Amino acid sequence: xxxxxxxxxxxxxxxxxxxxxxxxxxxxxxxxxxxxxxxxxxxxxxxxxxxxxxxxxxxxxxxxxxxxxxxxxxxxxxxxxxxxxxxxxxxxxxxxxxxxxxxxxxxxxxxxxxxxx
Amino acid sequence: xxxxxxxxxxxxxxxxxxxxxxxxxxxxxxxxxxxxxxxxxxxxxxxxxxxxxxxxxxxxxxxxxxxxxxxxxxxxxxxxxxxxxxxxxxxxxxxxxxxxxxxxxxxxxxx
Numbered sequence: 001x002x003x004x005x006x007x008x009x010x011x012x013x014x015x016x017x018x019x020x021x022x023x024x025x026x027x028x029x030x031x032x033x034x035x036x037x038x039x040x041x042x043x044x045x046x047x048x049x050x051x052x053x054x055x056x057x058x059x060x061x062x063x064x065x066x067x068x069x070x071x072x073x074x075x076x077x078x079x080x081x082x083x084x085x086x087x088x089x090x091x092x093x094x095x096x097x098x099x100x101x102x103x104x105x106x107x108x109x110x111x112x113x114x115x116x117x
Numbered sequence: 118x119x120x121x122x123x124x125x126x127x128x129x130x131x132x133x134x135x136x137x138x139x140x141x142x143x144x145x146x147x148x149x150x151x152x153x154x155x156x157x158x159x160x161x162x163x164x165x166x167x168x169x170x171x172x173x174x175x176x177x178x179x180x181x182x183x184x185x186x187x188x189x190x191x192x193x194x195x196x197x198x199x200x201x202x203x204x205x206x207x208x209x210x211x212x213x214x215x216x217x218x219x220x221x222x223x224x225x226x227x228x
Binding site (some may be wrong): 051 | 158165209222
């Protein structure tokens with residue numbers, strides 16, 4: 001049972017335009033969500049995160065939106081740049097009442113983003 | 118700071134052979150993890166550790182064993198390799214938060 005799903009295997013965008021990557025989850029116990037970026041032959045690198053107490057988190061060109069009722073999150077990249085071309089993974093986890101993470105993350109399948117000059 | 122390092126980077130095994138993958142981190146992280154990445158499957162957690170001397174099973178633990186004898190090292194062992202274990206293996210570490218730092222990966226082929 002895939003608890004975190006990225007239904008779009010790939011996305012192609014023109015440089016300067018907005019890239020929107022989507023992610024759905026089924027486990028209502030998840031309360032912490034992250035996006036990772038991965039270049040070929042490298043490990044994933046952390047991009048941005050959001051707690052379930054928020055519905056938006058912004059960091060420069062990257063914004064993550066969380067819709068808890070729909071169990072859906074999205075990553076917006078504005079403006080998109082050719083260097084953003086990579087595989088993007090969303091991940092979900094749980095943080096207990098004391099603020100200590102259980103440490104385990106569940107990842108989606110990934111979306112390949114290609115930004116054309 | 119080297120971050121998270123993995124050795125080896127590449128390995129080819131024959132069915133039935135054994136090997137150990139080494140992960141080391143110099144960030145004094147408490148938590149360490151082993152994942153495998155397969156096409157169309159994302160990253161799946163094999164085993165993880167929340168501290169020195171402790172390990173726990175993840176989503177796909179069968180066929181693998183782990184040890185965490187020192188805080189900075191996390192070893193992943195394959196006792197009898199199978200073609201289904203052909204994959205890219207990533208190690209990660211973190212503090213007691215969910216942001217994990219990943220190593221560069223080990224590409225393993227089992228023939």
